[in-house]
Amino acid sequence: MNQNYDFKNIEARWQKEWIENKLFEVNEEQSKKKFYCLEMFPYPSGRIHMGHVRNYAIGDVISRYKRMQGLSVLHPMGWDAFGLPAENAAIKHGVHPAKWTYENIDYMKAQLINLGLSYDWRREVTTCSPEYYRWNQWIFLKLYEKGLAYRKASFVNWCPSCATVLANEQVIDGACWRCESQVEQKELEQWFLKITAYAEELLRDCDSLTGWPEKVLTMQRNWIGKSEGVEVDFPIDGMKEALRIYTTRPDTIFGVTFMCISPEHPIAERLCEDKEALRRIRQLQREPEVKEGVFTGKYAINPLNGERVPIWIANFVLMEYGTGAIMSVPAHDQRDFEFATRYGIPIKVVIKPERIELSEPLKEAYEEEGVMVNSGSFSGLPSSEGKKAVANYIEQKGMGKKTVNYRLRDWGISRQRYWGTPIPIIYCDKCGIVPVPEKDLPVILPDNVNLTGKGESPLKYVDDFFKTKCPRCGADARRETDTMDTFIDSSWYFVRYCSLHEEEALHREKIKYWMPVDQYIGGIEHAVLHLLYARFFTKVLRDLGIVPFDEPFERLLTQGMxxxxxxxxxxxxxxxxxxxxxxxxxxxxxxxxxxxxxxxxxxxxxxxxxxxxxxxxxxxxxxxxxxxxxxxxxxxxWSSQGVEGAHRFLKRVYALVYKHHEWLKNTSIGEAETRYLGRLCSLGMTEKSHSEARSAEESPILSLIHRTIKRVTLDIEKEYQFNTAIARLMEFVNEVYGYEPKTDEERIIFKFAIRNFLILLSPFAPNIADELWNAIGYHGFILNQPWPQYDEELAREQMIELVVQINGKVRSKIMISQGMSDEEIVKIALEDEKVKQWIIGKEILKVIPVKGKLVNIVVKG
RNA sequence: GCGAGAGUGGCGGAAAGGCAGACGCGCUGGACUUAGAAUCCAGUGGGGAGACCCGUGAGGGUUCAAAUCCCUCCUCUCGCACCA
Structure with a gap:
């Protein structure tokens, strides 16, 4: 054994040993309980950063711990390998995206191995390989069959810099999430996935995700944004058709003083005579600062009171939500209030607060609940009842219907990009949209492209890709040249890890054994997008009969930055x-x-x-x-001094074992003691005398290691508190650092303690742990050892400090032996000299003993 | 604006309603050394000579006892933000 902590040699050696001995490879073992531990896979950007290190270190501790607890642990890693940076690198440096990506993967994989992470690399998934993305295409075809993938022309977010379409979620404050360029609107034919078909279930199942942080669930619920309301038809004066609006506040319908429609509303062109103004309002659509509008010259009739109200076109009304038209109640909606104030439209109060009086004219809208007034026969109803009553009335009279709306939109997945999964669709002049037959999958992404980074997909210019035959009629046809959003790749990769080889991808039995993921770990930045899409795909795969679960991730840990x-x-x-x-x-x-x-x-x-x-x-x-x-x-x-502190700790661990390693190596402890050196299996159970066994029980080192096992175990179990778990390990080292065992018995106990300490240390610092494990005479890998058990009795400290308070203030501390009754500690407390000084001549009102460790004496005077 | 979370030594952070500050960093002193580095040992919330007093963002409350529970307010971080 080397005298100094030569971490370089140690780490290189053990990492090689682990791989050579296939230590991290795992297969289904029906007799064992399984545990699936997953960290979010990285984009192969070139190098691992500290965020990755933290993410994977957390996952590695959990995996190693669970494995030592006797579970069959699946711990895989892969690459989220499609995406823009590869194309940007290609455009900038002329290197093919595939080459760039695979070289990055090679480098980063070596880095991960170098971190000592316990992945089963046989299961490595690379999303840009045809073996992987053929299943993206397969799932897409299934969605298409079920009517959950459809094509429609729509305005999309267009990033002029990335020259591509962005999903709503990829737009942050009107700017591209990646490059922060101002996003523009452009109309294109797009493929959409009908995630809204699952909106209700995605929302409802949030309640079942008890292992998720409340914060993430709140964000998902808000994102889905369910609202219940009514759609109401307002007849348009002088026209046959009616204007259909959506509202969640039918109780305010008597307060309508105008209507607003989105500038994109199909009826806008016909209603509005001033085309120039309409165009201007359209330009102002994503300007949240100013509410702009133009009066169409037309009027709508309020179906409840017959009032004739003007119809406006307003920049703040969204076409994508509800019906694209609203009834405006300026007295009870702040946005309508601002609009009405700006254009001098009347404001009519129809809801009165319960206690206070509204002072008119209003300074702002009153949006809370209250009692309906000026509302015909509904006047006098509280808003909550009024909502129901008005909605029912509207339904009965056939003026409209109760409706549920979601903020969640369907997922636009088309990208005008090269480095992604080709969408398996063919366009034929005769047959129209024809899906690629399953037997022809995968549709391979061609290599020979010319990447310019400009607007249209480069696949249009690859003839042997673009030009094809219609699978239905055999005529000349064209392939879809858009590729899929890369969020598709990460929406089901956790399922792919379950099977080793492509021929068994989506293998139901293996998936059934491993899924769902027991612990998922990743950054909070994926709280909505990735995690919502993955939940959506899981439900789709369930409906296809592939996974027998509703939710993919049992527990979620969102690590900090x-x-x-x-x-x-x-x-x-x-x-x-x-x-x-x-x-x-x-x-x-x-x-x-x-x-x-x-x-x-x-x-x-x-x-x-x-x-x-x-x-x-x-x-x-x-x-x-x-x-x-x-x-x-x-x-x-991050703290460079903190890193040195951690290093110092490991050096102390090394020095501690080095100091004793010669005799530790030559001391063997019995098999029974190896497993569990506690009261029931103490030295007395072997050939030692009863009195010696008791002395073992009272050994502070034996008590210390049992206490350490207990605290480290509980810290890991309780919300993965690794920081305090490591603090316990440091305390152990500090306490035994100067200890010298003298008798045989003490040496056996010490070896037992060091042995178990190394096991406890191993999930955090696996390399040094295996090194020292072998240095004290054991063989093989700690990962194959069972996690140690502790004995409650021994873990308890023999002597404890009795705290005596007088009127809640600490006045004395007395060393007593552990496990005394409340009566006993009260007696000891009252007899204490310091305590006597405080209570002399005073009336004792109450004495409160607490669990044999604290006494509070309440006195008067 | 709405929603969520967080405010504890010089710093990172600990504390099933029961000793505030575990553990680490930093700092101070000592040992070793020609010297330094490394290492080891001891000390380290503030005030006070002391007995003691004061301390968990601020102020109230509940309780024998509050960092922890309740109310009001302040600050910071994150998320959402015309979703009718």
């Missing part, structure tokens, strides 16, 4: 941490300004490269630091 302060030089802009020495820029010597602690990002250069850290300290140190610095779900502040 990895953050660091940023540095800025007045001359050299943002600086990497290593470009700063003693608060000065190493290039020009100017004093730097320190920015706030925020998410590591390339643009601010507040990043630390995992490779450099591993080179300097080793992967075990990096793992221990990231797990120790903060609980998993909270943000983690």
């Amino acid at each position: 990895v953050c660091m302060e940023s540095y800025r030089c007045p001359q050299h802009e943002w600086l990497f941490p290593k470009e700063v020495k003693e608060g000065k820029c190493i290039h020009c010597g100017s004093p730097i300004t320190v920015g706030r602690v925020e998410k590591m990002s390339k643009s601010k250069k507040n990043i630390v490269d995992p490779d450099e850290m591993i080179e300097q300290y080793g992967t075990d140190t990096v793992r221990v630091f990231t797990l120790f610095a903060a609980p998993p779900e909270k943000d983690l502040e």
Whole structure:
């Protein structure tokens, strides 16, 4: 055994051993309970970053822990390999997206292996391989068969910089989520998936996801955005047709003073004489600041009171939601209020608050509930009852119907991009839209393309792809040249991991064994998009008979971001941490300004490269630091001194074992004790005398290791509190660091303690753990060991501090032995000299003992 | 604006309603060393000579006892934001 902690050799050796011995390979074992631990797979951007390291370290601890608990653990990894950056690299550097992607994968895979992560690499999934994406195409065809994939022309978000269409979710504050360019509107024929068909179920099943953070469920519920209301037809004066609106506040219908329709509403052109104004309003559609409108010159009739109200076209009315037309009640809707104020439209109060009086004219809309007034026969009803009453009346009279609306829109999946899954559709002049027959899958993405990064899909110009024959009539036909949104790839990859080979992809038995994922771990940024789509696909696959579950992810852990302060030089802009020495820029010597602690990002250069850290300290140190610095779900502040602290801890562990390793190696402890050195299986059970067995029980080291096992186990079980679990391990090391066992018995106990300590350490720092495991005379891998058991009795400390409070303030602390009754501790407390001084001459009103460890004495005077 | 979460030493963070500050970083002192680094040992919330007093964003409340439960307010972070 080397005297120094040579982490480089240790880590290289054990990582090689693990792979050579197929330690991480796992197959279905029907006799064992399974556990599926999954981390969100990365986009192969080139290098692993600290966010990945944290994500995968968390998953690795859970996987290793569960495996030692005796479960059959599936822990796979793969690559979300389609996407824009590969194409951007191709355009910029002339390298083919496939080459770029596969080279990145090779590099990053080596990095992951270097982190000591326990993946079964036989199951590796790469979404850009035909073996994978053929099933994207297969699922698409099934959706098409069921009418859940359809084509329609619509206005779409167009990013002029990326030259592609964006999903609603990819638009943030009117800008592209990737490059932040201003998004424009463009009309295109698009493929959509009918996720709205599952809106109700996706919403309802949120209630069953008890292992998910409430925050994520709230975001999903809001995203689905269910609302219940009524559609009502307002006849248009002088026209045959009626204007259909949607409202959730039928109780305010008597307060309608005008109507608004979206500028994209089909009737807008016919209603509005001023075409120039209509065009202007259309331009202002995504401007949230100003409410602009134009009066059409036409009037609608309120079906409830016969009032004639003007119809306006307004920029703030969305065509995609409800019916694209609204009834406007300025007294009780803030948006209508602003619009009415701006254009001098009357405001009519029809809801009165219960207690306060509304002072008219209103300063703002009153949107709360109240009592209906000025509402004909409905006057006097509270709003909640009024909503039902008016809705029922409208239905009875055939003026409209109760309706449920969702904010959720169908999922537009067409992308005018090369590096994605081809949509398996053929267009024939005679037969129209023809799906590619299943037997012809996969539709292979051709290699020989010319990438320009401009608007249309480059596949249009690849003749042997684009030009094809109609599978139905054999005539010349054209292929669909759009590719699929890459969110498709990540919507079902967790199912693909269940089977090893392509011929058994979507293998029902294997899926049934492994699915659902027991623990999913990833960033909060996927709270809505990826996680909602994955839930949607799971329900689709269920309806296709492939998965026997409603939900893919049993428990979800959203880990916090990895953050660091940023540095800025007045001359050299943002600086990497290593470009700063003693608060000065190493290039020009100017004093730097320190920015706030925020998410590591390339643009601010507040990043630390995992490779450099591993080179300097080793992967075990990096793992221990990231797990120790903060609980998993909270943000983690990177600290180079903190990393050194973690490294120091591992050096102490190494030094501790090194100091004793010679005799530890030569000391063997019985098989029974190896499993469980506790009261029932103490030394007394072997050939030792009863008195010696008792002394073992009272050994502080034996008690310490049982206590450590207990606390580490509970910390992991209780919401994965790895930071406190590691703190327990540090306490153990601190306590035994200077300890020297003297008797044979003490040596056996010490070996038992070290042995179990190494097992407890192994999920966090697996390399050093296996190294030391072998150094003290064991063979093989800790991962194959069972997780140690603890004994409640022994885990309890023998002596505890009795805290005595007087009127709630701590006045004395007395060492007593553990397990005393409340009567006993009260007696001890009252006899304590310090306590006596405080209560002398005072009346004792009450004495409250707490669980044998605290006494509060309440006195008067 | 709406919704969610969070405010604890110099810092990261601990505390089933029961000793606030575990563990780590930093700092201070000591040991080792020619010296430094590394390592080891001890100390480290604030005030006070001391007995003690004060301390978990602010202010109230419940309780024998509150960082923890309730009310009001402040600050910060995140998400949503014309969804009728």
